[in-house]
Amino acid sequence: MDNKINHLSKTEQELIHIAPILISALVSGADGEFHPDEIAKAVKIIHIKSYSETKAVSGVYQNIVAHSEEMIDSLISNLPESTLERNDVLIDKLKGLNDIFTKLDIDFALDLLKSLKELAYYVSVAGNDGIGFQNDQEKEIAKLPFLNIAQ
Numbered sequence: 001m002d003n004k005i006n007h008l009s010k011t012e013q014e015l016i017h018i019a020p021i022l023i024s025a026l027v028s029g030a031d032g033e034f035h036p037d038e039i040a041k042a043v044k045i046i047h048i049k050s051y052s053e054t055k056a057v058s059g060v061y062q063n064i065v066a067h068s069e070e071m072i073d074s075l076i077s078n079l080p081e082s083t084l085e086r087n088d089v090l091i092d093k094l095k096g097l098n099d100i101f102t103k104l105d106i107d108f109a110l111d112l113l114k115s116l117k118e119l120a121y122y123v124s125v126a127g128n129d130g131i132g133f134q135n136d137q138e139k140e141i142a143k144l145p146f147l148n149i150a151q
Contacts (some may be wrong), residue, residue, distance in 0.1 A: 004056045004108045012100050016112070017063050019097060020046050021071045023116055023144070025079065026090040027123040030138040032083045034076055041126030043069045045119050057111045091146055101149045109149050117144050 005013050024042035028034050046068045050061035064071060079086045101109040124142035 023120050024072050025075050027120050030141040031135050038123050038126045042123045045122050056108050057115050
């Protein structure tokens with residue numbers, strides 16, 4: 001994976017590395033409270049994706065898998081308490097990926113975006129016994145509509 005992003009600035013590389021953590025926090029808290037089962041599911045999916053994705057994309061997850069739960073917990077503790085403010089902060093950070101996507105190999109960018117959307121989906125359904133979304137707001141946020149690849 002490093003060869004796919006080594007031309008990026010350190011800040012851009014860091015955003016790619018923490019994107020799964022940001023998405024996990026965003027989706028698990030989208031409805032106003034952080035659900036432990038959604039965070040546990042995020043940690044599990046990050047682990048699975050660390051070996052099940054393409055070699056380049058799995059590297060994103062491999063960099064965080066050992067500390068993903070602690071990273072999510074730390075991020076959550078440093079976010080605003082207001083759901084609206086918290087979502088805005090996380091979405092604004094994640095929107096930075098849009099500029100980065102244009103600097104990446106298109107196949108890697110598409111694979112990464114697909115993988116992040118899958119992570120968001122699986123986290124969103126975790127809190128409802130895996131059969132549906134918590135609410136309409138969470139369902140919409142889990143689609144990550146603010147992320148796109150415009151090449």
